[in-house]
Amino acid sequence: MGKAFKYGDNVDTDVIIPARYLNTTDPAELAKNCMRDIDESFAVEVKEGDIIVADNNFGCGSSREHAPIAIKASGVECVIARSFARIFYRNAVNIGLPILECAEASEKIAAGDKLEVNLASGEIRNLTRKETYKADPFPPFMLSIIKEGGLVNKIKKELKR
Amino acid sequence: MGMTMSQKILAAHADLNEVKAGQLIEARVDAALGNDVTAPVAINEFNKIGADEVFDKNKIIIVLDHFTPNKDIKSAEQSKKCRDFANDKGIVNFFDVGDMGIEHCLVPEKGLVTAGDLLIGADSHTCTYGALGAFSTGIGSTDLACAMATGKAWFKVPAAIKFNLKNKPSKWVGGKDVILHIIGSIGVDGALYKSMEFAGEGVAALSIDDRFTIANMAIEAGAKNGVFPVDAITKDYIGARAHTVYEADGDAEYEQVYDIDLATLRPTVAFPHLPENTKTIDDVGEIKIDQVVIGSCTNGRISDLRLAAGILKGKKVARGVRAIVFPGTNEIYLQAMREGLVEDFINAGVVVSTPTCGPCLGGHMGILAEGERAVSTTNRNFVGRMGHVNSEVYLTGPAIAAASAVTGRISDPDEV
Numbered sequence: 140m141g142k143a144f145k146y147g148d149n150v151d152t153d154v155i156i157p158a159r160y161l162n163t164t165d166p167a168e169l170a171k172n173c174m175r176d177i178d179e180s181f182a183v184e185v186k187e188g189d190i191i192v193a194d195n196n197f198g199c200g201s202s203r204e205h206a207p208i209a210i211k212a213s214g215v216e217c218v219i220a221r222s223f224a225r226i227f228y229r230n231a232v233n234i235g236l237p238i239l240e241c242a243e244a245s246e247k248i249a250a251g252d253k254l255e256v257n258l259a260s261g262e263i264r265n266l267t268r269k270e271t272y273k274a275d276p277f278p279p280f281m282l283s284i285i286k287e288g289g290l291v292n293k294i295k296k297e298l299k300r
Numbered sequence: 301m302g303m304t305m306s307q308k309i310l311a312a313h314a315d316l317n318e319v320k321a322g323q324l325i326e327a328r329v330d331a332a333l334g335n336d337v338t339a340p341v342a343i344n345e346f347n348k349i350g351a352d353e354v355f356d357k358n359k360i361i362i363v364l365d366h367f368t369p370n371k372d373i374k375s376a377e378q379s380k381k382c383r384d385f386a387n388d389k390g391i392v393n394f395f396d397v398g399d400m401g402i403e404h405c406l407v408p409e410k411g412l413v414t415a416g417d418l419l420i421g422a423d424s425h426t427c428t429y430g431a432l433g434a435f436s437t438g439i440g441s442t443d444l445a446c447a448m449a450t451g452k453a454w455f456k457v458p459a460a461i462k463f464n465l466k467n468k469p470s471k472w473v474g475g476k477d478v479i480l481h482i483i484g485s486i487g488v489d490g491a492l493y494k495s496m497e498f499a500g501e502g503v504a505a506l507s508i509d510d511r512f513t514i515a516n517m518a519i520e521a522g523a524k525n526g527v528f529p530v531d532a533i534t535k536d537y538i539g540a541r542a543h544t545v546y547e548a549d550g551d552a553e554y555e556q557v558y559d560i561d562l563a564t565l566r567p568t569v570a571f572p573h574l575p576e577n578t579k580t581i582d583d584v585g586e587i588k589i590d591q592v593v594i595g596s597c598t599n600g601r602i603s604d605l606r607l608a609a610g611i612l613k614g615k616k617v618a619r620g621v622r623a624i625v626f627p628g629t630n631e632i633y634l635q636a637m638r639e640g641l642v643e644d645f646i647n648a649g650v651v652v653s654t655p656t657c658g659p660c661l662g663g664h665m666g667i668l669a670e671g672e673r674a675v676s677t678t679n680r681n682f683v684g685r686m687g688h689v690n691s692e693v694y695l696t697g698p699a700i701a702a703a704s705a706v707t708g709r710i711s712d713p714d715e716v
Contacts, residue, residue: 149488149574153682158661162367162374164341176684196489196522200680201661202424204341204440225493225524226424230440280324280454291345294446298351 140266141188141216144174144181145250150193151200152227156209164205166212173209187214190256192248194220198227204234211236217256219263219274221245232281235289239263239274247272258285302549304460305527306495309435309546313418321459321553329359331412332447333421335403335657336364338440340378342422343385345445354389355451361393361412361421362386363403366657371664401629401655404428404516404597408537409629415530416544420444420453425597425679427518431511432538433530433545438519458524460495461486462554465502467563472713474607475510476599476677476697479517480568482560484578492522494555497548502562503528508537509603513697516598517679520575569675569710570695573683581700581712591674592623592705593686594698595653596660599677600628602635604698609641611702611713617649618708624666626653650705662686668693675704 154177156169163169174181191197191210197220198206207230210218217237231238237258244263248254252267261274277285287293303311303318311319313327334342339362346354354360362382367375379396386394393412400406404425413419415433420426422444429436439453447453463482483490496518498511506514511528518526528534530545566580594600594608605627617623625645627633633655636642645652659666660678668674668687673694676686681693696704699713706716 151680151682153661153680153685157684158337158366158663161337161663162372162378164344164378176689196492199488199522200424200682202338202422202426202438202440204338204422204442207440208341222489222492224489224522226438226440226519229443233440233442233446278324290442290446291348294450295349298349298449 140253140255141186141190143190143192143248143250143252143254144185145248146177146191146193148194149196149199150177152198152203152206153200155198155206156203161203161205166208169205169209170212173213182213185213185215188216189214190254191215191218192245194245195222197223199224202226204230207231207234207236219244232284233290235285237285241272241274244272244274301553302551304495304552305497305529305546305548306435306460306525307457309416309418310455310457319457321457323457324454325457326452326454327418328451329420329447329453330417331359331361331419332444333361333403333407333419333423333426334444335366335423336368336375336379336382337366338422338444340381341441342444342448343381345442346448349445349449351449354391354448357390358392360391360448361407362391363395363406364397364400365402365655366661367663368400368656369397369654399630402597402600402657405600405628405632408432409631411541414538414541414543415534416546420447424519425516427523427525428512428516428597430515430518430525430527431508433528433534435525435527437525458493458495459555460497461491462557463496463498464500464557464559465498465562466500466559467502467561468505469562469565472567472699473565474697474699475506475513477565477568478562479514480570480575480578480695481565483517483521483575486521488520488574488576489522491518494523496521496523496526498526498528504531505562507603508533509601512601513598520679567697567700567712569700570681572681572692572694575681575695584710587673587710589621589675589704589709590672591666591668592621592701593659593666593674593676593678594701595626595628596678597628598679599698600626600632602632604677605632605636605641608698608702609644611699611716612648612650612705613644615648615706615716617705621705621708623650623705624653624659625650626658627655629655659686675701675710677701
């Protein structure tokens, strides 16, 4: 369970983790500057289990995997958006950061709402508003990557076989 | 139902007779690319996989281009990590300062991609090589790590949008104006997850450099890839390189078809803070600028420099404006010197940088202060992209950029 951080359309990877902080690969270091250019208070206020909720095309722009890494290392449990940019989508899946596409949730959730997410069923419960939204189910192939904890773990197992 | 050009390349690399939009496939890659920002993350992940060697020493490309020559100690350490990995694994196509260039200018120049290839790169502008009739797309560092180990990657087969081009562009209209016009029409998520396939007789009126610029910015419409048909201009560029020509089936399915009359397009500017905020030069109004940047993987090729130098030759950069040219590769730099373009730039008061991604992503070599404005031939004008969060980037082609350097405000090249 966590609190919603709410953003609009086209949240790009440059505001998620500005290029001036890309001279490191350390997740904890990246998390310190997560969302800095769109929301300076994010890195200070975010707590383990919190959830980012946005509108269209979340994660557009650069291919930097540092963006989902920074979000995951911030303690964010899940990102919910109406739609995701494609490289961000695959990066999130590949590193095991849960993401859900859900128009209704994107519309109805407000900043600060308490949310509970069931990744297996795609069910998003808004405890503040006493509402439930249903996200599109994850394709089984991608679910298998997330369940393995990311693509590297999946490939590692396959190579051992 | 027939397949699009992109689908045919994917099917061939997955050893399938047919693929359909939405299908998840695993495909062989002809090359996998990384840079000094994304390769270090990939190297961490590669080491976790536990593979001793890369799948093919000839098919991995690492280019140190983002923060090089290194801007600080941390970025020097990132570069060193790439260098050590390349040495350790015997990576043949490792490009360090001295023989590097901006990756998407360098890779085609070195002949490392050709028509019909499937190339992935941990850089979003990897879609550039669609100009040559290849399927190329940006992926992340984990994808790169897994491809370095296995030679394969997973793909969701994209649906496609077709852009039928006709007629010829007018004097100051180039590839940048074409793609900005398209992004302005369909939006920054107008081609989300899809292929942008360019077709029609108008393609023949676009040089290979124009096509690189157009394919390069397919990602700015959210596309998975942008691809051009292979014609005489492509074959002239790829020369003797072995290649395979794929053509879309006559009954290929497109989600949308746009007809674009190149003759009607005008030089175009994308206003802050999204590439879709476009206006033609006629509607720009009075916008004073502090900096002009000409270069990048979008517009750092020799024809871009020729166009800019042609406008700047014999003139002076306006007082109070910093103008920076950064050629895409050392070879482009040399060619610009041979043609006297570097002299024209310097005489006009322009500084010519070594090849680097530098200011495009707010890395180094031209960062903006609070409240400053730049006209830039780069590809993104997001909040804070070139520096301070309260700075602004206006995206244009090299003609408007050069003209604006002379006048100190965003200007029609016809004005100077």
